[in-house]
Each structure stands twice: as structure tokens, then as C-alpha cells.
Amino acid sequence: DAKTTQPPSMDCAEGRAANLPCNHSTISGNEYVYWYRQIHSQGPQYIIHGLKNNETNEMASLIITEDRKSSTLILPHATLRDTAVYYCIVRVAWGESNYQLIWGAGTKLIIKP
């Protein structure tokens, strides 16, 4: 089962910041949080990932709470092309080499003009 909980859908006005929340209350100390998005059933596009520190790249920022039980993906200036399903994923680790991405249902983000 997915270890993350996301709202099924969100709207955001074009040009505004889109803040996508994710709960992962059962996350373990060595498990990373990954964010991907998928447009029209194309392959998932990598956005960002982090362990416990906030991360920023050219696409987005990832804010992880101090207790690591939740995180927020921030798209600073949303455009219509950011309309997609956004997946927050905890990379589950069993043992030394068994790692999987366990996917939930994601958040459908709709950017409105």
C-alpha cells in the first residue's frame, strides 16, 4: 500500500504558486520523498526528491516538515503546462538492496487561466 496521502484534486490560477501537500506519517528515517508528475499518461516526469532538508531545483521546491511526516511541493509560478497528476512517493526500503517506489493515486492539479 502507498505510504502517502494526497488530495485527489486541486486548482490553481495561472501565475500563482501551486502548493501541493502530501502526508507520509509512517515514513522511516532512511526513506526519501520523491515527486513526479504525469501528463496524459506519458511517462512520469521527475520533479524533485529529498530526505529531510528542503530542496529546490529549476522546476520546484520541496518543503519537508521537521518530523518528516508531511511535505509540500511548490511550483512557484504555475503555467497551463503544469496541469498534470502529481505523485508524492516514499521510496520504501527493505533490507540492503530492496527499494521500490510505491505509488498512490496522486493529485490532479488543474491550472486555470
Next chain:
Amino acid sequence: KAGVTQTPRYLIKTRGQQVTLSCSPISGHRSVSWYQQTPGQGLQFLFEYFSETQRNKGNFPGRFSGRQFSNSRSEMNVSTLELGDSALYLCASSLQGVPGNTIYFGEGSWLTVV
């Protein structure tokens, strides 16, 4: 630098046939994973290969198999196709497949079983 390449992009097969899908990872990446995506089940992990060895396996029947070659390219095979195997099959690659590695996906192979 080229991304993850999957072939073919689209294919139609008949029940009972078998199919082979191919994946070329990003240059230098040694871990290749396969996922199945269907409307009802979402994205589900099939298996992962690293250095030509299957390292991890999801909960799929034995009809689903794969392999990885010395150049890290990977293939997956589905035998005795069923209608329920119709799905988008996604390949992902990363450097070592360890926590913290960035994982990149290909565009997928759309399989329709009729």
C-alpha cells in the same frame, strides 16, 4: 544526454500471444526497473535489474519476466497474454538504484491485448 528509451511505443497483441518490450536506460545507469500502469490499479512495480541480476520483484505472476544485458539495456516479456495485461508499461533507470538516486522514466510502451 539521451533519456530512457522504450520500444515499441504502441502495440496490439492477441490473447495467448507473448510480447517483448525493450528499454535502453540513460548512459551510465545500471539499475532498470519496470512498472505497469492501468486505470484501475495505478502504477505497480514489476521488477528491478542491476548488473544483469534481478534484484527485486513485485507481486506479478510468472508470466511476467525480464532480463538485463551487459550494456544495461533491459527487456521484459509477458507470455500467454490476457486481456487484463493491457496497460502502459514503464521503464525507469537510475545510477545504482539506491536511496537518493534520481530515477528517470521513459515514455512507456502501450500494450493492447485483444
